[in-house]
Amino acid sequence: MSTQATMTERLGDRLNPILVKEVRQALRGKYFRVLFWITLLVGTLIGLGVIAEAGSEPSIETGRVFFMTIFGVLSAAVHCFVPFSAFLSTSAEWDENTYDLLIISNLRPRQIVQGKLLSALIQALLYYSTFGPFLVFAFLLNGIDLGSVAVILAGSFALCIALTLSGVAASSLASNKILRVVIMALFGLGLMAVWGMSLGLAAAITFEPQVLRSIEGQVAFVVFLTAALVLALLANAVALARFAHEEENRSTPLRVIATVIVVFATLWGTWLVAEFGAGEAMMGCQAAAVLLSFLPWLLLSTEPEELPRRTSASAPRSRVLALLQAAYIPGGGRGALLCFLLGALAVSGSLLGMRFASGSLPIALDVTVAVAAMYAYLLVFSTLAGGIGAYFVRRASARLVLRIAVVVAVPVLIIVPSLMAIFLDSNDGSDAFSHGFNPFYVVYALGQGERPTLALVGLALAVALSLVVNAPRVYSGLCEILAASRTVRTKGTDAPAA
Amino acid sequence: MTTALDVCAITKRFGALKAVDEVSFRVSRGEIMGFIGPNGAGKTTTMRICSTLELPDTGDVQVDGVSVTENPREARRRIGFMPDSYGAYANTSIDDYLDFFARAYGLRGAARTAVIERSIEFTSLGDLREKYIDSLSKGMKQRLCLAKTLLHDPAVMILDEPAAGLDPRARVELRELVKALAGMGKAILLSSHILSELAEMCTTITVIERGQVRGSGAVETVAQGVTSGQRIFVRALAGVDALQRRLLELPQVSKVHAEREGLAFDFLGDERALSELLANLAASGLGLIEFAPKAVDLEDVFLSLTEGKLQ
Ligand SMILES: Nc1ncnc2c1ncn2[C@@H]1O[C@H](COP(=O)(O)OP(=O)(O)OP(=O)(O)O)[C@@H](O)[C@H]1O
Ligand SMILES: [Mg+2]
Numbered sequence: 001m002s003t004q005a006t007m008t009e010r011l012g013d014r015l016n017p018i019l020v021k022e023v024r025q026a027l028r029g030k031y032f033r034v035l036f037w038i039t040l041l042v043g044t045l046i047g048l049g050v051i052a053e054a055g056s057e058p059s060i061e062t063g064r065v066f067f068m069t070i071f072g073v074l075s076a077a078v079h080c081f082v083p084f085s086a087f088l089s090t091s092a093e094w095d096e097n098t099y100d101l102l103i104i105s106n107l108r109p110r111q112i113v114q115g116k117l118l119s120a121l122i123q124a125l126l127y128y129s130t131f132g133p134f135l136v137f138a139f140l141l142n143g144i145d146l147g148s149v150a151v152i153l154a155g156s157f158a159l160c161i162a163l164t165l166s167g168v169a170a171s172s173l174a175s176n177k178i179l180r181v182v183i184m185a186l187f188g189l190g191l192m193a194v195w196g197m198s199l200g201l202a203a204a205i206t207f208e209p210q211v212l213r214s215i216e217g218q219v220a221f222v223v224f225l226t227a228a229l230v231l232a233l234l235a236n237a238v239a240l241a242r243f244a245h246e247e248e249n250r251s252t253p254l255r256v257i258a259t260v261i262v263v264f265a266t267l268w269g270t271w272l273v274a275e276f277g278a279g280e281a282m283m284g285c286q287a288a289a290v291l292l293s294f295l296p297w298l299l300l301s302t303e304p305e306e307l308p309r310r311t312s313a314s315a316p317r318s319r320v321l322a323l324l325q326a327a328y329i330p331g332g333g334r335g336a337l338l339c340f341l342l343g344a345l346a347v348s349g350s351l352l353g354m355r356f357a358s359g360s361l362p363i364a365l366d367v368t369v370a371v372a373a374m375y376a377y378l379l380v381f382s383t384l385a386g387g388i389g390a391y392f393v394r395r396a397s398a399r400l401v402l403r404i405a406v407v408v409a410v411p412v413l414i415i416v417p418s419l420m421a422i423f424l425d426s427n428d429g430s431d432a433f434s435h436g437f438n439p440f441y442v443v444y445a446l447g448q449g450e451r452p453t454l455a456l457v458g459l460a461l462a463v464a465l466s467l468v469v470n471a472p473r474v475y476s477g478l479c480e481i482l483a484a485s486r487t488v489r490t491k492g493t494d495a496p497a498a
Numbered sequence: 499m500t501t502a503l504d505v506c507a508i509t510k511r512f513g514a515l516k517a518v519d520e521v522s523f524r525v526s527r528g529e530i531m532g533f534i535g536p537n538g539a540g541k542t543t544t545m546r547i548c549s550t551l552e553l554p555d556t557g558d559v560q561v562d563g564v565s566v567t568e569n570p571r572e573a574r575r576r577i578g579f580m581p582d583s584y585g586a587y588a589n590t591s592i593d594d595y596l597d598f599f600a601r602a603y604g605l606r607g608a609a610r611t612a613v614i615e616r617s618i619e620f621t622s623l624g625d626l627r628e629k630y631i632d633s634l635s636k637g638m639k640q641r642l643c644l645a646k647t648l649l650h651d652p653a654v655m656i657l658d659e660p661a662a663g664l665d666p667r668a669r670v671e672l673r674e675l676v677k678a679l680a681g682m683g684k685a686i687l688l689s690s691h692i693l694s695e696l697a698e699m700c701t702t703i704t705v706i707e708r709g710q711v712r713g714s715g716a717v718e719t720v721a722q723g724v725t726s727g728q729r730i731f732v733r734a735l736a737g738v739d740a741l742q743r744r745l746l747e748l749p750q751v752s753k754v755h756a757e758r759e760g761l762a763f764d765f766l767g768d769e770r771a772l773s774e775l776l777a778n779l780a781a782s783g784l785g786l787i788e789f790a791p792k793a794v795d796l797e798d799v800f801l802s803l804t805e806g807k808l809q
Contacts, residue, residue: 009607017601021587021594028589096585100551101646105602106574245553245570309553309567395513 018115035081043073063143064206070134075198077127078160080191086120087167094175109243113168120164148209152202158228165235172242233257249311251330255338258296262346265289270353279367282350290374300335301386302403307331307480315484322485326478332390333477336383336470343375370446377439380462381410387469413437502527502685503654508557510543517543519709525685532700533689536804540709541689545656549579562653578652580643582659586631592642593627603650617645637668657688661695673699693796705803712803721794731792733760735785744782
């Protein structure tokens with residue numbers, strides 16, 4: 001008995017402190033308990049309703065509807081409540097000013113993010129274990145096979161992890177309270193949308209179980225898992241960066257993730273094209289990568305230019321190594337450099353991949369032009385404003401305004417010309433959204449084999465402009481790295497003499 | 499005495515504003531240093547730099563020999579920082595709160611329990627351990643934060659306005675706690691706007707204004723630097739204005755300013771000259787009722803070292 005107690009105590013000692021704290025808070029607080037019982041009650045009532053409706057002869061259909069009902073409630077819990085409570089608990093650290101206390105207690109950003117994630121996952125597991133028996137009951141009703149249940153649960157758990165980390169990352173984005181309320185509203189809306197999406201996917205599997213036996217279905221599932229993984233990694237990197245000390249290197253992990261996204265998309269696209277022979281697969285993968293990359297690229301290219309002191313002290317001693325690593329070292333100019341390199345990598349990778357996978361040069365070229373257009377838009381949106389802003393922006397608040405302005409500018413650029421077209425044009429305005437500021441239209445048109453020449457020329461000019469605007473800061477960013485490497489070198493040679 | 503906190507020419511800019519400008523001072527073990535200056539002088543910023551929460555643009559701070567810029571994690575083990583504003587976690591008892599931070603410092607098993615007991619005993623929070631933090635009074639919260647700051651037995655303690663918002667009794671208690679900590683050989687840097695409070699416990703002071711140190715050292719030394727010669731307090735029936743007019747006509751008198759119902763001024767001459775001054779005043783028909791040398795207090799030091807310009 002006593003050895004057991006010490007065993008558990010010793011285990012308890014090793015637990016993440018944040019996890020212990022959050023679980024204690026959750027157990028004492030009302031929020032989780034109330035939500036948990038309400039969820040359980042609603043699930044049970046609806047489930048009973050479905051069975052009562054079916055009467056004495058439950059059919060396969062009853063089992064399926066029953067499963068979907070229960071999953072709907074479970075999904076609301078693990079895809080909305082849990083990530084949202086992770087958002088709230090992270091946001092509380094800013095509101096309560098306890099964040100500084102965490103840092104001076106030597107907690108690492110990694111521990112903070114992991115603690116938040118784990119305590120959210122414990123809540124999620126509680127929901128899973130409560131609703132698990134109901135799902136098995138659906139199986140007993142003959143509605144669904146265990147394989148499908150396993151796939152749906154695995155997918156939903158992966159999504160839960162990704163969303164929870166996104167919640168932590170989203171609330172770490174702004175320490176300003178008003179801004180965080182806005183982010184909270186957006187995040188909440190996003191979660192509802194994801195809830196709807198997860199219901200749709202689960203329904204597709206439930207009502208057509210044979211989907212999972214086809215190669216397309218299996219590939220789609222793996223793509224889904226990959227996307228969840230990438231989202232989780234991205235959110236993790238953003239949260240770590242935001243929690244790290246202002247002067248610490250907060251940016252290298254994000255840069256690595258940005259690279260991983262592009263490489264993943266290119267490899268996946270190539271594999272899918274080789275397997276199924278459809279060029280759209282490459283475009284789809286790259287489009288997903290571009291959407292995921294927008295925020296990280298924007299963050300990277302609008303970073304402060306100067307090398308943080310703690311980072312510069314750890315610059316590589318070798319000049320060549322320093323230059324090679326430059327794009328992965330913090331600083332806005334070096335961020336822009338990374339964006340341009342990644343853009344070039346994606347375009348050339350797509351060309352090579354398509355050439356290798358489809359065997360036809362014309363098709364490869366067509367797809368590559370569309371991919372190039374996507375990345376061109378991404379580059380312009382993420383680096384042009386950052387490049388111009390680098391000449392003016394000094395304060396952290398101005399930097400935040402710049403970033404928000406760019407995020408707002410993108411939909412405005414799409415919508416305003418469309419509205420003008422609707423009001424000014426004499427015809428019915430059905431092609432109002434077909435203009436060069438709308439990346440979705442241009443990429444779609446390219447995919448259809450059209451050539452919107454004016455838009456493409458404008459786009460090429462915009463890319464050239466952003467190259468010109470960014471060139472000076474990329475150059476000074478490289479010089480700064482070389483200087484830091486020189487300082488490290490001279491310090492290193494002084495040391496033995498001293 | 500060994501130096502435990504060595505602040506060496508630190509500078510910190512926020513945009514165009516130099517919040518801290520080449521600030522240097524030292525605090526030894528067992529020393530309580532008062533850190534005073536007007537609002538926005540840069541006290542909190544300096545303290546945050548010493549606690550690794552902010553990085554100086556130039557300069558460095560050594561905490562017990564460890565640099566805060568080069569080795570922040572080691573420095574944090576040696577420093578206890580009590581910020582001026584901090585929040586309380588919801589649904590958390592005093593015990594849980596201390597347990598959480600002790601875990602964060604990597605304390606395990608019996609060592610953790612012992613450390614928590616020691617902190618609770620030192621701050622006399624024993625009867626409240628099960629209470630939730632949100633229900634504590636300001637004074638109790640302040641004690642709890644002090645208990646938290648003590649958990650890892652830091653060599654240097656940095657307290658940012660610990661007495662703000664406390665009632666007189668709580669203030670006296672805090673003072674005793676701080677003195678006890680200094681007695682245990684800790685170096686303490688403490689900011690406050692309540693100067694009488696500081697005078698009671700500090701051995702040394704540093705005065706800062708607009709990011710620059712205006713004076714630093716033992717209270718008497720700094721005070722001597724402030725006054726030229728000795729400071730005298732006078733009061734007369736004729737009233738302040740007449741007295742002031744007369745005083746300003748006399749030689750070796752400077753820095754005449756109002757104080758209570760009379761005037762205080764610095765006198766540069768020797769004892770003989772002072773006795774002539776007294777005779778002169780008595781003979782001038784102003785109705786002298788009080789004439790006494792006056793010890794310089796912290797308030798005088800503060801007022802003469804700072805110009806009152808807000809940053
Ligand atoms: N994060 C920040 N960003 C911009 N300016 C800041 C920041 N922190 C402090 N300042 C500015 O630096 C100056 C010094 O502030 P600090 O908080 O150190 O003063 P203080 O001496 O602690 O004042 P108080 O007595 O009011 O607490 C102020 O002008 C303040 O506005
Ligand atoms: Mg302050």
